[in-house]
Amino acid sequence: MLSRQLSGQIDTSNNRAMNIALPTPASPFNIGTRGSPLALAQAHETRARLMAEFDLPEDAFAIVVIKVMGDAIQDRALKDIGGKGLFTREIEEALLDGSIDIAVHSMKDMPVDQPGGLLLDTYLPREDVRDAFVSLTAKGLDDLDQGATVGTSSLRRRSQLLVRRPDLNVVEFRGNVQTRLMKLGNGVAEATFLAMAGLNRLNMTDVPRSAIAPEDMLPAIAQGAIGIERRADDTRAAAMLEAIHHGPTGQRLAAERSFLAHLDGSCETPIGGLADLDGGSLRLRGEILRTDGSQVLADDMTGAIADGAEMGREMAIKLLAQAGPGFFDHM
Numbered sequence: 001m002l003s004r005q006l007s008g009q010i011d012t013s014n015n016r017a018m019n020i021a022l023p024t025p026a027s028p029f030n031i032g033t034r035g036s037p038l039a040l041a042q043a044h045e046t047r048a049r050l051m052a053e054f055d056l057p058e059d060a061f062a063i064v065v066i067k068v069m070g071d072a073i074q075d076r077a078l079k080d081i082g083g084k085g086l087f088t089r090e091i092e093e094a095l096l097d098g099s100i101d102i103a104v105h106s107m108k109d110m111p112v113d114q115p116g117g118l119l120l121d122t123y124l125p126r127e128d129v130r131d132a133f134v135s136l137t138a139k140g141l142d143d144l145d146q147g148a149t150v151g152t153s154s155l156r157r158r159s160q161l162l163v164r165r166p167d168l169n170v171v172e173f174r175g176n177v178q179t180r181l182m183k184l185g186n187g188v189a190e191a192t193f194l195a196m197a198g199l200n201r202l203n204m205t206d207v208p209r210s211a212i213a214p215e216d217m218l219p220a221i222a223q224g225a226i227g228i229e230r231r232a233d234d235t236r237a238a239a240m241l242e243a244i245h246h247g248p249t250g251q252r253l254a255a256e257r258s259f260l261a262h263l264d265g266s267c268e269t270p271i272g273g274l275a276d277l278d279g280g281s282l283r284l285r286g287e288i289l290r291t292d293g294s295q296v297l298a299d300d301m302t303g304a305i306a307d308g309a310e311m312g313r314e315m316a317i318k319l320l321a322q323a324g325p326g327f328f329d330h331m
């Protein structure tokens with residue numbers, strides 16, 4: 001398995017695998033992650049795939065938990081304190097200073113550009129991309145009373161909800177799944193929204209949820225995808241990650257992240273996007289919204305898989321032209 005995976009990627013001059021020094025319990029491979037339950041589950045999945053691929057014991061790996069600013073701040077809306085880098089800066093510093101070998105991320109939270117010296121080009125097979133409607137009382141969006149209060153801290157979800165249900169009262173809702181369920185129980189809101197991927201990865205089968213079709217709520221760019229970052233000059237990490245990379249997820253994210261890149265999106269802008277593969281073609285759906293739900297601009301394109309990034313770029317340019325200046329200025 002090792003030689004098959006490495007022969008194409010690392011040593012193209014002949015058909016023999018390059019000799020990489022695999023990690024050992026005495027000199028483990030350090031996997032960096034945030035400390036949230038979901039982040040830990042994703043790091044454990046990465047470790048399990050590497051163990052299987054290279055026939056290594058669990059203690060040839062160390063899971064290194066890194067505290068990030070974003071996790072420490074629970075009381076203010078993320079958009080007020082500086083966006084996505086809040087969840088990645090400390091982890092990327094640990095990569096650059098060598099205290100970890102790779103970093104495992106939710107791709108949904110990752111900016112399109114990484115700091116110099118780092119590469120984020122390895123993806124695990126994608127989970128369910130959809131959002132979940134979570135409520136102790138209502139079965140779905142259509143089941144909510146006129147004027148009902150729903151909780152979300154996501155500008156995208158907020159805007160998408162208001163497009164469909166302008167009557168809803170959308171309130172800020174942060175915290176982990178347990179906290180949010182407690183708030184629902186306390187009547188703070190009648191429903192909230194979570195990624196299906198997170199619920200599935202945490203095996204939260206007892207959470208009352210129903211999956212929302214992408215037609216009704218287009219997911220965030222890269223929702224449900226795990227990405228693994230490394231130092232650009234680390235040939236061992238490159239070889240190990242190549243072995244667990246999931247190509248189709250990479251093709252889908254290439255289109256979605258190109259769309260995001262050309263929109264210049266951060267988590268401060270309501271953007272949805274989803275690429276699906278169907279045989280030899282790629283379908284990209286994308287939308288941008290006004291935060292008050294008064295307007296949504298959407299597009300849907302199908303083309304060759306290899307053209308995904310170009311489709312993302314074209315779609316972004318087209319939607320931005322339709323939007324005109326000031327489209328996002330409603331916050």
Ligand SMILES: NCc1[nH]cc(CCC(=O)O)c1CC(=O)O
Binds near residue numbers: 106107197225
């Ligand atoms: N922004 C937080 C975040 N980042 C990734 C996930 C879920 C897992 C995923 O989409 O990969 C979540 C929580 C949520 O949206 O419910």
